Amino acid sequence: RIAYVNGRYLPHADASVHVEDRGFQFADGVYEVIAVYKDQLIDEKGHLDRLERSLAELRIAMPLARTALAQILRRMVRLNLVREGLVYMQVTRGVSPRDFPFPYAAMPTIVVTARNKAFPGREVKAATVITTPDQRWARRDIKSVALLPAALAKQKAREAGAFEAWQVDGDGFVTEGASSNAWIVTKENVIVTRAADHNILRGITRMAILDFARENGFKYEERAFSVEEAQNAREAFVSSASTFVMPIWKIDNVAISNGEMGPVAKTLRDAYFDAMDQLAND
Numbered sequence: 001r002i003a004y005v006n007g008r009y010l011p012h013a014d015a016s017v018h019v020e021d022r023g024f025q026f027a028d029g030v031y032e033v034i035a036v037y038k039d040q041l042i043d044e045k046g047h048l049d050r051l052e053r054s055l056a057e058l059r060i061a062m063p064l065a066r067t068a069l070a071q072i073l074r075r076m077v078r079l080n081l082v083r084e085g086l087v088y089m090q091v092t093r094g095v096s097p098r099d100f101p102f103p104y105a106a107m108p109t110i111v112v113t114a115r116n117k118a119f120p121g122r123e124v125k126a127a128t129v130i131t132t133p134d135q136r137w138a139r140r141d142i143k144s145v146a147l148l149p150a151a152l153a154k155q156k157a158r159e160a161g162a163f164e165a166w167q168v169d170g171d172g173f174v175t176e177g178a179s180s181n182a183w184i185v186t187k188e189n190v191i192v193t194r195a196a197d198h199n200i201l202r203g204i205t206r207m208a209i210l211d212f213a214r215e216n217g218f219k220y221e222e223r224a225f226s227v228e229e230a231q232n233a234r235e236a237f238v239s240s241a242s243t244f245v246m247p248i249w250k251i252d253n254v255a256i257s258n259g260e261m262g263p264v265a266k267t268l269r270d271a272y273f274d275a276m277d278q279l280a281n282d
């Protein structure tokens with residue numbers, strides 16, 4: 001395997017960043033994950049747009065031109081023989097003696113890795129979620145590498161045998177999963193997902209799903225929903241670059257279906273795969 005670090009393509013095992021990198025010292029950096037499916041980068045534009053936005057919010061300079069980054073991503077997919085899997089990229093504020101304020105002269109660090117990972121296909125069994133208090137900061141719209149609350153939430157999910165942890169704000173409303181956006185379908189067949197303000201990450205998959213919902217004539221609302229509303233919903237699912245649309249059948253100990261994918265989730269998941277197949281055939 002090959003990793004990209006600051007302009008160099010290195011054997012993965014030898015690739016490293018400096019001990020004084022601010023990503024390591026302060027979680028002073030941002031990242032993106034892009035799915036590769038049938039050799040194609042999925043939703044590339046949205047992910048690169050969001051990377052630029054996250055960097056701008058933290059006043060970290062984009063270390064290279066977007067076209068150059070796009071070429072590196074493609075080269076990493078080829079070098080690592082990725083047909084289906086994930087490309088990960090991280091940009092930090094760079095290396096400087098440890099001190100809280102921004103360094104005057106640090107070059108941003110950029111790291112890219114890529115690996116094969118088989119995704120579940122169109123037909124997928126529904127998964128389960130648990131809920132946990134949302135312990136993150138107030139700017140969840142920035143895709144920062146400060147992922148300790150997410151790691152704690154995921155570990156809690158794993159120990160409970162669940163696929164994902166839905167984080168719940170102080171008012172009892174679900175914000176989003178530890179690494180995914182959260183969705184329900186009400187008994188009136190309305191799709192609901194939280195509005196994309198500073199309380200959640202504006203998922204790129206989320207935006208694609210809203211387009212597919214419109215194209216399929218589904219009603220949808222961008223608003224908060226409580227754990228109780230979710231437990232009384234007709235369907236639930238999560239979305240992310242690595243799961244696309246993943247149906248959920250159980251929330252904490254409340255089953256909302258028999259474990260099969262619901263019709264709305266199925267339509268949206270199919271729409272995603274249709275769009276990805278189309279991209280591969282173009």
Ligand code: PMP
Pocket residue numbers: 033176177178179180181200201202203204205206239240241242
């Ligand atoms: N919310 C959080 C907190 C996430 O970490 C992710 C995945 N990175 C998502 C939502 C989903 O975003 P996307 O669809 O862009 O992968």
